[in-house]
Amino acid sequence: MTGASVEKAIQLLKEKGYKYTDKRQSMIELFAQADRYLTAKEVQKYLKQTYPSLSYDTIYRNLYSFVEMNILEETELSGEKMFRFSCSLDGQHHHHHFICTKCGMTKNIHMCPMDFFKEQLDGCEIQSHRFEIFGTCENCLKVS
């Protein structure tokens, strides 16, 4: 993840009138550096080192704000919400992901299934779609 996208994230924060706090900075840097899906717990485990009194309220509120303003994207896996740095901040256009269920690492899928059927859903109002492939990545395969 490039430094440019961290800049873009910070710019977004300020544009929308959010305050630029040290916790928010750290969260953005964490996601930019990790470049994979993280749970709220992983975020708190990591930031607890720097901010021992960090509250879950702060973590969740910021995670959701970040999703709101498109700094993060969100998914849900076995009952837990997971977040990653938004690919669109990197200038990439709409795509989907292979997600490693062991480490959260992703690979881009350059194909959106929404481009196909269209006519099959007359009368319904489409709000969103989800396409994800789950498995084990190369690295995790080696380790196990």
Added chain:
Amino acid sequence: MTGASVEKAIQLLKEKGYKYTDKRQSMIELFAQADRYLTAKEVQKYLKQTYPSLSYDTIYRNLYSFVEMNILEETELSGEKMFRFSCSLDGQHHHHHFICTKCGMTKNIHMCPMDFFKEQLDGCEIQSHRFEIFGTCENCLKVS
């Protein structure tokens, strides 16, 4: 949902050595009749009428057993697990769903995105995939 698929579900139960209890019968009938995604809470709300002392332990244990033996299929929406009668019991081949976020009703999508990219994931081991379209169905659009 046909009566034939209820029969198939019961047959599956017995084949696998599960006991055929009145709660299991009622759950299967409920899903066959509803023909849409239901939460554990909806299941218990409905069955509570017949079995006032029905336990969540029973509901979840049976839901998971049913998924295991392919009587039900499962998805996850805004932090809640949801279950529906398995389309494959009806003899339909692999497909995906449009899901109405208001009522849980589904429409079949006759297209699997896995048929396309293939070569994009060298080295990874694919375990599963998820493709779902969310929105509001015709009926719920009328009502609102």
Added chain:
DNA sequence: TGAAAATTCGTAATGATTACGATATAATCA
């Protein structure tokens, strides 16, 4: 009908997420 195994009940524990009043901090401007 009776014994063995599986199932259910009643209830408590867990774990992620959400909520909220009190306190602290960032941004703005005199």
Added chain:
DNA sequence: TGATTATATCGTAATCATTACGAATTTTCA
């Protein structure tokens, strides 16, 4: 820079879906 004010964070409790488990019940099969 110092005061002001809106926003953010902390500390902690509440909520809610899900899971767990010992005791009691029911199904199955001989």
